[in-house]
Amino acid sequence: MATTKTxxxxxxxxxxxxEKTHPLLKGARVTEKSAxxxxxxxxxxxxxxxxxxxxxxxxIKLVYGVMPVRVAVTQIAKKTVTRRGIVSxxxxxxxxxxxxxxxxxxxxx
Numbered sequence: 001m002a003t004t005k006t007x008x009x010x011x012x013x014x015x016x017x018x019e020k021t022h023p024l025l026k027g028a029r030v031t032e033k034s035a036x037x038x039x040x041x042x043x044x045x046x047x048x049x050x051x052x053x054x055x056x057x058x059x060i061k062l063v064y065g066v067m068p069v070r071v072a073v074t075q076i077a078k079k080t081v082t083r084r085g086i087v088s089x090x091x092x093x094x095x096x097x098x099x100x101x102x103x104x105x106x107x108x109x
Contacts, residue, residue, distance in 0.1 A: 020062070020063045021063065022059040022062060022063050023048065024047055024048045024050075024051040024055055024056060024059045025045055025046075025047060025048075025056075025059050025060075025063060026045070026046040026047060026048065026093075027045065027046055028043065028044065028045055028046075028108055029044040029045060029046050029095055031044070037097075038106075041099065041100045041101070041102060041104060041105070042097060042098070042099050042100070043097075043098045043100070043106050044095060044096070044097050044098070045095065045096050045098065046093060046094070046095055047073070047093075047094050047095065047096045048094070049093065049094050051073070051094065051096070052073070053071045053073055053096075056068075056071050056073070056096045056098070057071055060098055060106075064106045066100055066104045066105075066106060067101075067104075068098045068099060068100055069099045069100060069101050070098075070099040071096055071097070071098050071099070072096070072097040072099075073094060073095070073096050073097075074094070074095050074096075074097070075092070075094055076092040076093045076094060076095055077092050078090060078091060078092040079092065
């Protein structure tokens with residue numbers, strides 16, 4: 001953490017570490033199964049609907065600094081749900097399962 005001075009000579013703490021993001025990667029998919037697989041070097045991400053395997057590989061390399069060995073992409077189906085008699089739709093989406101080589105890790109802050 002760095003400090004900066006403002007006009008009134010007050011010191012403010014500024015976080016110099018900015019978490020890199022990518023428009024294709026929406027975030028990690030946190031489930032019990034993905035947590036178990038993460039110990040084995042297999043990570044799961046929610047990705048944009050327009051993303052393909054090559055673009056996901058490049059995004060992972062850019063954001064986390066590790067090169068994936070394999071990427072599997074799965075379409076998540078839309079689902080109809082009923083809450084208190086009101087029928088609505090869960091939108092679904094796309095997820096990517098990223099396999100890293102042995103020894104590589106991704107740390108989520």
